[in-house]
Amino acid sequence: xxALASLHKVCGEEHVRPGAAADAVDGVVxxxxxxxxxxxxxxxxxxxxxxAGLRVGVRGASSKLGWGMPPAGLDLLxxxxxxxxxxxHAAGDLVVRxxxxxxxxxxxxxxxxxxxxxxxxxxxxxxxxxxxxxANASGPSRLLxxxxxxxxxxITVVLADGTVxxxxxxxxxxxxxYDIGKLYIGAVGTLGLVTEAIFRLHPVPAxxxxxxxxVATAADAGRLTQLVTDSQLVPTALxxxxxxxxxPGWLTVVVEGIEREPPPRRSRRRGCWEAVRRSxxxxxxAGANGRTxxxxxxxxxxxxxxxxxxxxxxxxxxxxxxxxxxxxRPSGRRPAPGSPTSAWVRRPTPGAPADRRxxxxxx
Amino acid sequence: MDRDATILDVMxxxxxxxxxxxxxxxxxxxxxxxxxxxxxxxxxxHFTVTPAIVVLVETPEQVQTTVRLxxxxxxxxxxxxxxxxxxxxxxxxxxxxxxxxxxxxSILEVDIPNHRAVVEPGVINLWVxxxxxxxxxxxxxxxxxxxxxxxxxxxAENSGGxxxxxxxxxxxxxTGAKVVLPDGELVxxxxxxxxxxxxxxxxxxVGSEGxxxxxxxxxxxLMRRPEAVQTxxxxxxxxxxxxxxxxxxxxxxIVPAAVEMxxxxxxxxxxxxxxxxxxxxxxxxxxVELDGPAAEVAHSFADVERMCxxxxxxxxxxxxxxxxxxxxxxxxxxxxxxxxxxSPDYLVQDGVIPRTALSEVLSRIAALSGETGVRVANxxxxxxGNLHPLVLFDGSVPDQDVRAEAVAGAILDICIxxxxxxxxxxxxxxxxxxxxxxxxxxxxxxxMQLLRCAFDPxxxxxxxxxxxTPRLCGELPARRKGVHPWQEAGLAEVF
Numbered sequence: 001x002x003a004l005a006s007l008h009k010v011c012g013e014e015h016v017r018p019g020a021a022a023d024a025v026d027g028v029v030x031x032x033x034x035x036x037x038x039x040x041x042x043x044x045x046x047x048x049x050x051x052a053g054l055r056v057g058v059r060g061a062s063s064k065l066g067w068g069m070p071p072a073g074l075d076l077l078x079x080x081x082x083x084x085x086x087x088x089h090a091a092g093d094l095v096v097r098x099x100x101x102x103x104x105x106x107x108x109x110x111x112x113x114x115x116x117x118x119x120x121x122x123x124x125x126x127x128x129x130x131x132x133x134x135a136n137a138s139g140p141s142r143l144l145x146x147x148x149x150x151x152x153x154x155i156t157v158v159l160a161d162g163t164v165x166x167x168x169x170x171x172x173x174x175x176x177x178y179d180i181g182k183l184y185i186g187a188v189g190t191l192g193l194v195t196e197a198i199f200r201l202h203p204v205p206a207x208x209x210x211x212x213x214x215v216a217t218a219a220d221a222g223r224l225t226q227l228v229t230d231s232q233l234v235p236t237a238l239x240x241x242x243x244x245x246x247x248p249g250w251l252t253v254v255v256e257g258i259e260r261e262p263p264p265r266r267s268r269r270r271g272c273w274e275a276v277r278r279s280x281x282x283x284x285x286a287g288a289n290g291r292t293x294x295x296x297x298x299x300x301x302x303x304x305x306x307x308x309x310x311x312x313x314x315x316x317x318x319x320x321x322x323x324x325x326x327x328x329r330p331s332g333r334r335p336a337p338g339s340p341t342s343a344w345v346r347r348p349t350p351g352a353p354a355d356r357r358x359x360x361x362x363x
Numbered sequence: 364m365d366r367d368a369t370i371l372d373v374m375x376x377x378x379x380x381x382x383x384x385x386x387x388x389x390x391x392x393x394x395x396x397x398x399x400x401x402x403x404x405x406x407x408x409h410f411t412v413t414p415a416i417v418v419l420v421e422t423p424e425q426v427q428t429t430v431r432l433x434x435x436x437x438x439x440x441x442x443x444x445x446x447x448x449x450x451x452x453x454x455x456x457x458x459x460x461x462x463x464x465x466x467x468x469s470i471l472e473v474d475i476p477n478h479r480a481v482v483e484p485g486v487i488n489l490w491v492x493x494x495x496x497x498x499x500x501x502x503x504x505x506x507x508x509x510x511x512x513x514x515x516x517x518x519a520e521n522s523g524g525x526x527x528x529x530x531x532x533x534x535x536x537x538t539g540a541k542v543v544l545p546d547g548e549l550v551x552x553x554x555x556x557x558x559x560x561x562x563x564x565x566x567x568x569v570g571s572e573g574x575x576x577x578x579x580x581x582x583x584x585l586m587r588r589p590e591a592v593q594t595x596x597x598x599x600x601x602x603x604x605x606x607x608x609x610x611x612x613x614x615x616x617i618v619p620a621a622v623e624m625x626x627x628x629x630x631x632x633x634x635x636x637x638x639x640x641x642x643x644x645x646x647x648x649x650x651v652e653l654d655g656p657a658a659e660v661a662h663s664f665a666d667v668e669r670m671c672x673x674x675x676x677x678x679x680x681x682x683x684x685x686x687x688x689x690x691x692x693x694x695x696x697x698x699x700x701x702x703x704x705x706s707p708d709y710l711v712q713d714g715v716i717p718r719t720a721l722s723e724v725l726s727r728i729a730a731l732s733g734e735t736g737v738r739v740a741n742x743x744x745x746x747x748g749n750l751h752p753l754v755l756f757d758g759s760v761p762d763q764d765v766r767a768e769a770v771a772g773a774i775l776d777i778c779i780x781x782x783x784x785x786x787x788x789x790x791x792x793x794x795x796x797x798x799x800x801x802x803x804x805x806x807x808x809x810x811m812q813l814l815r816c817a818f819d820p821x822x823x824x825x826x827x828x829x830x831x832t833p834r835l836c837g838e839l840p841a842r843r844k845g846v847h848p849w850q851e852a853g854l855a856e857v858f
Contacts, residue, residue, distance in 0.1 A: 092719035147558055149566050150535050165810035171715045173747045173787035175521050175570050176802055178811045182566025203616030232590040258662045
């Protein structure tokens with residue numbers, strides 16, 4: 001029996017086909033493409049590949065295909081589009097068990113009614129859970145929630161010899177045996193195929209506010225970043241975006257928590273506010289760089305609203321547009337003599353658009 | 364095959380001792396049996412093995428030298444920090460070397476701007492916090508032995524603590540380590556950055572219970588002190604009501620820093636021992652601690668209070684100051700030792716279940732206790748489902764120890780049945796090897812063994828730990844009589 005026939009036998013003729021140019025991984029076209037539906041099928045495919053001497057690769061949503069080195073050879077490409085089920089969501093335990101082909105966006109939607117989230121927000125559109133594990137992809141909220149290594153609590157893998165191994169489990173607190181799951185994070189599929197993953201979840205905070213300031217120099221950005229990280233704020237994200245080396249950069253702080261904006265918090269923030277105010281910064285108009293938009297990743301019930309029209313003037317609060325009504329001068333202090341009069345900080349209000357995120361370069 | 368089962372040539376150890384003495388400072392090598400007996404056990408004091416040679420290392424080079432000489436002689440070795448582990452992870456090997464890292468106790472670097480500290484493995488957990496407290500920072504993992512336990516041991520066991528519900532375990536707070544591998548090579552894993560390209564070998568190393576190598580330098584994450592901490596103590600009629608309150612708190616999206624529960628028997632013991640004055644007649648007591656930005660804590664705390672009342676708390680106390688907070692924790696922290704007041708002997712169990720199964724599992728444990736006549740007190744980290752059932756028995760009554768051990772084992776079986784774990788923070792070590800086969804299937808253990816073999820093909824590094832082996836003759840059930848000497852001396856508290 002030739003390899004193709006064996007592959008057909010495992011997951012049916014309709015789910016195995018010869019590779020086409022469109023299946024190329026970094027220019028390497030696989031001989032066969034198979035779409036298994038279960039751990040068992042993956043195991044069987046791996047056994048066929050072992051016996052036939054096929055080199056195996058795996059593909060989720062192809063959102064990071066260019067990240068690694070081109071494969072030295074690729075005979076069998078496993079496509080995980082059929083492995084896209086959320087197997088179990090134990091809301092009370094804040095745990096979810098998923099197949100690797102589940103897209104993060106789909107998972108987010110499924111978890112939203114319980115107001116829970118898998119706190120991974122890599123910017124690649126369409127990214128799957130398996131790809132995020134394989135590439136150790138993460139996004140801005142890694143500052144607070146960590147990366148996949150901090151969230152993955154259980155894993156099922158198929159090794160190259162067909163062994164199906166599990167590690168960890170469905171409980172967050174677990175020190176029984178080696179933490180094998182960590183090895184698969186960032187291993188780009190070189191140690192085996194992830195066929196199931198269990199993650200701890202986090203509650204979706206009731207409110208999210210975004211502060212963005214323009215920074216003129218790297219030193220400014222560093223100083224402000226340090227101010228925020230040294231404060232007792234617990235920011236979810238702190239991102240620096242510098243689209244044009246000749247132009248200014250944008251420093252964005254995301255803070256999440258309870259809905260009410262309480263007075264003590266503001267006074268505590270004043271230290272940072274003052275420093276920000278004294279720096280040559282100004283408000284960033286919503287929609288600058290054309291990137292501010294409604295957050296597709298936020299569950300529909302959340303408090304963020306679509307982007308508002310920009311006023312085009314942000315050095316003074318004109319009140320001409322909803323954006324400008326969100327501008328507030330830090331109250332109670334007059335600017336020190338000689339300080340720039342354009343020292344305005346945007347204090348986002350409920351309904352203000354959460355800001356864009358910068359794409360991190362592939363690591 | 365474990366090396367400790369292999370018979371070494373009769374001259375191997377004396378020759379190794381001589382070579383160690385030649386290579387290391389004279390005071391670093393102990394071979395006198397009486398001196399070596401000091402190190403015969405760790406915190407699980409009923410398993411004792413006196414090592415043939417003890418090496419008190421002071422530098423990474425000395426660790427390397429010792430490990431290399433062990434490798435050349437084919438002698439197994441075990442690393443030990445402060446010896447506070449509760450699973451026998453640092454139990455020595457009779458025909459082996461014990462490498463004690465407690466003299467490697469320097470804090471090498473404090474990097475406040477990057478929130479990192481670089482420490483040697485013998486540094487005591489709490490020293491890190493003390494070092495950076497003036498700047499408003501702390502080291503989050505807080506095992507109850509944090510006054511005496513070492514960072515090296517924390518890394519080996521992936522230690523947790525009452526506050527890991529919110530902040531995670533050691534593995535989430537270690538970003539780098541220098542490690543001497545079982546062949547003596549010194550490698551660097553990770554660094555100050557949050558993650559590194561390539562395999563997360565550090566992630567696999569943390570929690571490997573000393574079987575993959577010996578850490579000689581550890582880079583830890585420092586956390587900013589929260590602005591506010593608030594603690595409440597609530598008395599409930601029973602554990603079901605308290606459990607329902609916990610579920611509601613978690614369901615509301617509140618992540619407390621700690622949620623601890625004690626049942627009636629544990630409360631009785633704590634009252635007898637430390638007179639903590641918990642609500643009279645309570646069938647369960649809940650301690651909930653919130654921390655974070657002051658406004659958020661105040662807001663969520665009101666919710667927690669309301670949820671406790673709604674679920675039948677008949678008395679709620681709120682700590683007005685640090686003293687009162689300490690008082691709340693006193694009963695909880697003394698609970699293990701306090702059980703000595705109501706029972707001559709007891710076993711400390713450490714199992715994990717999904718939080719939502721709490722009430723069912725407690726009923727099962729109560730039923731088990733009823734059937735066997737063995738009393739079980741329950742103290743646990745309710746937020747993350749980490750149970751510490753205390754199985755009470757009287758060692759002077761024939762057979763009681765065996766029955767108690769059977770109950771303790773049955774409790775772990777229940778944890779496994781509900782999809783939980785056989786250990787949440789104490790580790791597998793020597794004690795729980797035999798349960799590994801119940802929690803994991805053969806292929807799972809084989810895969811772990813693959814990792815072990817990649818690092819330590821000869822099985823010389825902490826042999827006889829983690830992996831299941833048939834029980835040896837003459838092995839006694841794990842038990843502790845009364846209060847640990849360290850607890851008595853005020854050096855340690857047991858969670």
